[in-house]
Amino acid sequence: MKKKLLSFASAAALLSTAVAPAAFAATAPLADGTYTITVSKFNSNGTLSTVSSNSAVATGGKLDFTLPSMPTRNDANFLFFELKGVNGTVVRQGFAPAPPASATNKLGINEMSDKQAQVVKQAAALAGSDDPILMSYLLVMLRSPDINDDDISMIAQMGKAGILGSGGFEGFLTSPSGGNTTTNQLKSLKDCLIYNSDGTQKTLRSFTEGYYDAVNMMTADEQKEMQRAGGLMGEIFIDAATCAGIKPDLVLAAHNAAGVAVYDDESMAALTAHNPSFASAMESAMTTFHMRISASNLAGEYSKALTALGASGSQVTDFLNASRSLMTSFESLDAQYAGFYADPESYAASKGTTVDIVQTELQDAFQAAFTTFQGAIASKATDISAMKTGVLTMLPPGSTLPNTFGTYTMFAAPDQATCKAAGGTWGGDCVANWPIPQTVMVTWLAGILGNGGDFAYTRDTTPLQSFAEGFWDGECTIAAPDQAACTMNGGMWTQASTCVVMTQKGMCEGVGTWSARHTFSSGNAAFNAFQGIQEDIAILEMKRQAERETIAASEKEEQYNEMQAKKNFVDGLATLAGKITGRTNATTPLTEALKQAIIALMRQPNM
Numbered sequence: 001m002k003k004k005l006l007s008f009a010s011a012a013a014l015l016s017t018a019v020a021p022a023a024f025a026a027t028a029p030l031a032d033g034t035y036t037i038t039v040s041k042f043n044s045n046g047t048l049s050t051v052s053s054n055s056a057v058a059t060g061g062k063l064d065f066t067l068p069s070m071p072t073r074n075d076a077n078f079l080f081f082e083l084k085g086v087n088g089t090v091v092r093q094g095f096a097p098a099p100p101a102s103a104t105n106k107l108g109i110n111e112m113s114d115k116q117a118q119v120v121k122q123a124a125a126l127a128g129s130d131d132p133i134l135m136s137y138l139l140v141m142l143r144s145p146d147i148n149d150d151d152i153s154m155i156a157q158m159g160k161a162g163i164l165g166s167g168g169f170e171g172f173l174t175s176p177s178g179g180n181t182t183t184n185q186l187k188s189l190k191d192c193l194i195y196n197s198d199g200t201q202k203t204l205r206s207f208t209e210g211y212y213d214a215v216n217m218m219t220a221d222e223q224k225e226m227q228r229a230g231g232l233m234g235e236i237f238i239d240a241a242t243c244a245g246i247k248p249d250l251v252l253a254a255h256n257a258a259g260v261a262v263y264d265d266e267s268m269a270a271l272t273a274h275n276p277s278f279a280s281a282m283e284s285a286m287t288t289f290h291m292r293i294s295a296s297n298l299a300g301e302y303s304k305a306l307t308a309l310g311a312s313g314s315q316v317t318d319f320l321n322a323s324r325s326l327m328t329s330f331e332s333l334d335a336q337y338a339g340f341y342a343d344p345e346s347y348a349a350s351k352g353t354t355v356d357i358v359q360t361e362l363q364d365a366f367q368a369a370f371t372t373f374q375g376a377i378a379s380k381a382t383d384i385s386a387m388k389t390g391v392l393t394m395l396p397p398g399s400t401l402p403n404t405f406g407t408y409t410m411f412a413a414p415d416q417a418t419c420k421a422a423g424g425t426w427g428g429d430c431v432a433n434w435p436i437p438q439t440v441m442v443t444w445l446a447g448i449l450g451n452g453g454d455f456a457y458t459r460d461t462t463p464l465q466s467f468a469e470g471f472w473d474g475e476c477t478i479a480a481p482d483q484a485a486c487t488m489n490g491g492m493w494t495q496a497s498t499c500v501v502m503t504q505k506g507m508c509e510g511v512g513t514w515s516a517r518h519t520f521s522s523g524n525a526a527f528n529a530f531q532g533i534q535e536d537i538a539i540l541e542m543k544r545q546a547e548r549e550t551i552a553a554s555e556k557e558e559q560y561n562e563m564q565a566k567k568n569f570v571d572g573l574a575t576l577a578g579k580i581t582g583r584t585n586a587t588t589p590l591t592e593a594l595k596q597a598i599i600a601l602m603r604q605p606n607m
Contacts, residue, residue: 032058035091036084041076041098046124048080073098073195077130080121081107093117097132097194097204106209111145112342115152123156127164132190134163136204137258140233140289143341144281151278154271161265162258172257178567179250189251192243193236201239206232234293235327238300248297249570255290256563263556280344280355284362291366292330295373298605299323302377302437305597309444311436315383319436322376329369337362368421371412374605375422378432379406379439387439390446396523406439407431408604437601442530448584449526455582455590457529460536462572464516465546469505474516476501476508526582533576537602540572573599 040048081094095117099105173179272279340347413419419430480499491499508514520528547565552558
């Protein structure tokens with residue numbers, strides 16, 4: 001059987017890899033004549049073994065041939081392709097994951113993919129491994145073809161150091177003090193990067209198919225489509241982590257660990273000195289990658305938890321639509337700034353500006369897209385109202401809820417225009433309805449109590465960060481034998497002849513004893529527990545913010561601070577989940593999955 005040839009694109013080749021015969025359209029301009037197509041597989045030690053070599057004749061700029069067989073993912077992780085002219089000169093190289101049995105992987109070969117193939121080939125040889133995490137990390141870094149042979153060696157070394165080096169990506173994930181993942185989980189992560197049995201999830205097959213689509217366009221939009229494909233790497237890593245049973249937040253922290261290892265290795269400094277233009281392009285790619293992977297992670301965590309806690313059909317639909325719009329916005333930005341990823345200096349010069357200014361514009365654009373997402377997942381007024389009704393059924397008769405219940409401050413919208421665009425209400429701060437996930441969680445809580453269940457929580461002890469003490473209203477406990485004087489001044493009098501006033505720490509000093517944590521006393525233990533979790537998560541989020549914003553003396557230290565902030569936040573959330581007890585009805589205890597879903601849904605939508 002012979003497959004129909006796909007038309008070639010400028011300076012590119014198209015390839016469908018399959019067990020069955022495959023078709024390939026070669027680089028243009030391509031002189032008529034005989035060419036050799038060599039297919040090799042990567043061995044586990046990083047070497048290549050040739051599996052087939054076929055000749056084909058190019059006529060009229062087309063190269064039509066068949067491949068009798070192709071290794072599958074059971075034979076190898078990756079395949080390597082070379083197209084050689086009659087004199088043995090390599091015209092183009094390509095790289096793709098091996099396809100599943102009886103399936104097809106697509107690959108487009110152009111200037112960018114040719115450079116990527118050269119880098120992964122050298123990195124595999126240098127590392128003595130065909131490690132899929134290493135290969136994937138290199139694809140994240142390399143979104144510009146502006147490199148030479150010396151650069152390729154340096155990039156290969158960076159990949160080896162970042163993923164396999166001491167304290168790098170894999171070292172962090174498997175370390176008891178880091179990700180504490182098992183050997184089997186790490187292996188599954190590698191496998192899931194190549195193939196996922198859930199066909200809705202993205203893998204490296206999605207990446208190479210994106211290049212295939214880009215090359216097949218045969219238009220000036222090829223570069224845009226190629227950068228869209230490059231932008232998928234964030235989702236690919238998150239989907240692989242979920243597939244492997246690893247907390248995606250830990251994979252985010254592992255990428256920062258890779259950054260620390262690269263700076264320790266000093267290969268980044270060598271590359272910057274040798275090719276500052278490419279180093280700038282790589283920095284842009286890594287910056288937006290971290291933003292995309294963080295957003296993808298948050299959307300994914302919310303989505304799973306919504307299902308676990310029984311969100312309504314409209315809530316799930318609204319959330320999924322908002323998530324899809326966010327990813328579409330990210331893809332559009334990758335396409336819009338395709339020229340910047342490829343050559344930052346030339347792109348900035350063409351706009352009459354500087355690389356730093358464009359980089360800031362790009363980051364702001366990604367943040368604006370995420371702020372729009374925050375607004376899009378705000379709960380509808382009807383859902384907030386229904387939730388409040390459910391909560392009031394939990395409380396003693398005559399109870400009321402604070403006016404602010406069901407709303408939060410959207411810190412990502414610092415001005416009126418941004419707030420309005422995100423669907424919030426401006427009044428000095430941007431106030432928005434709770435995100436759908438949080439409303440779902442509270443509605444679920446009211447439901448299990450109505451079903452004869454119960455819910456309890458033991459408060460955390462993580463201290464409030466000092467920067468928050470100036471605005472955080474804690475409890476100031478003052479000796480107050482006079483109940484009337486206490487309540488007249490807005491305090492809450494206790495049987496122990498004390499008056500509890502909500503105020504900042506500075507206002508309490510010298511007057512009473514201050515506590516950042518509130519003693520919630522709504523009259524319903526479950527609702528008090530909910531409020532306690534909500535407050536403890538807010539304190540953890542401020543701790544993460546403080547750790548991220550610690551002034552760093554170097555880029556390496558900045559990566560380390562970010563890694564620790566993410567790791568500590570994951571650990572903190574796990575601790576909170578472990579403090580939850582309860583039952584969904586009179587007899588059924590809360591599962592660990594439900595506890596984790598509760599914590600996930602109570603996180604604020606911040607990257």
